[in-house]
Amino acid sequence: MAHEALSDKIETPELWNLLLRISRDALHVVIYSIVEDNSLVYRRFNLDTASSSWIGALQNVIYDNPAILSDFRRVYCVVETDKYLIVPSECESESDRCLLFGTAFPGSGLEMAVDDTATHNAIALTAIEPELRGFINRTFQRVSIVSHIASLCRYATLNGSHGNKVRMIANLHERSVDVIVIDGRRLMLANTFAYDKPDDAAYYLLAVRQRLGLDAHNDELFLAGDQACREEIMPMLRNFVARVMPIIFPPQMFKAGKEAMLVPFDLITLPLCE
Structure with a gap:
């Protein structure tokens, strides 16, 4: 800009x-x-x-x-x-x-x-x-x-979605990612993770999901933030998580x-x- x-x-x-x-x-x-x-x-x-x-x-x-x-x-x-x-x-x-x-x-x-x-x-x-x-x-x-x-x-x-659905939101920056995991209105995790390579960010997100017991087929992962970072990391995540998608921009x-x-x-x- x-x-x-x-x-x-x-x-x-x-x-x-x-x-x-x-x-x-x-x-x-x-x-x-x-x-x-x-x-x-x-x-x-x-x-x-x-x-x-x-x-x-x-x-x-x-x-x-x-x-x-x-x-x-x-x-x-x-x-x-x-x-x-x-x-x-x-x-x-x-x-x-x-x-x-x-x-x-x-x-x-x-x-x-x-x-x-x-x-x-x-x-x-x-x-x-x-x-x-x-x-x-x-x-x-x-x-x-x-x-x-x-x-x-x-x-x-x-x-987010209504009800008690578990969802993860990852807001990507060039060298860090902010991660929120929500179950309805209960916060399960909020953290900022610094990384050097996109692979590290992907591994961290997957490790968080595994530790918190998120379902790889049903629990959604929304990506926000830097577009280039999202495009690089999304294919990696889709190898392991069924529902990975860009977050919907608020109209x-x-x-x-x-x-x-x-x-x-x-x-x-x-x-x-x-």
């Missing part, structure tokens, strides 16, 4: 949503109207961390694109991170959550965010940099921040504009999970 600047402030921003996805190397930005079809604009900006800190690079991109600073109806912010902990939803006390968080990320200086997964049995405790959280909350009104894994959990739970967001197809899956689906 071209890095063309978003220079013009949005007119009637109260009718528009802003979606942000923040990773270590890029900021993905989506702006779309809730009342006008084919209005969606998508940009991916690389973060120049060679000349400034990560937060500084993020700030530079946002301030260099004034449209991002419009007073939007809603702002959805997905943070990509491998620092999260999936815990039972029965863990309700702040002290218990802090104990688990401190054990997982000792001395990190990171703050704990509690992310809803929309499942009946699990929440995500996400570690977030205080600087990042402070900057987002100061800069944007009506903003919600969520980890990428919780966003994917929400979509898998709320927009509500396709109506917003064709560029929606280019947006990271865990970002474009987040507004559908309210």
Whole structure:
């Protein structure tokens, strides 16, 4: 996607949503109207961390694109991170959550965010940099921040097949895959696996299915994310799993504009999970 600047402030921003996805190397930005079809604009900006800190690079991109600073109806912010902990939803006390968080990320200086997964049995405790959280909350009104894994959990739970059918969703990136396994509204697994070769990703998905007892003939495996990665890994998986298929792109967001197809899956689906 071209890095063309978003220079013009949005007119009637109260009718528009802003979606942000923040990773270590890029900021993905989506702006779309809730009342006008084919209005969606998508940009991916690389973060120049060679000349400034990560937060500084993020700030530079946002301030260099004034449209991002419009007073939007809603702002959805997905943070990509491998620092999260999936815990039972029965863990309700702040002290218990802090104990688990401190054990997982000792001395990190990171703050704990509690992310809803929309499942009946699990929440995500996400570690977030205080600087990042402070900057987002100061800069944007009506903003919600969520980890990428919780966003994917929400979509898998709320927009999957009905009933108690077990299904696996794999969101593929160039060097990692996010994996969600859902049984009805019960979360069986949520994890991010880093890989060097597509074969490793395929092996991991198959190993997860075997460990959790998924049926090779009946339990579906949906692939989302990077198209090239999907095309490479799908034939491997179909040798062992009968029902492997691309995830269905949400038609509500396709109506917003064709560029929606280019947006990271865990970002474009987040507004559908309210």
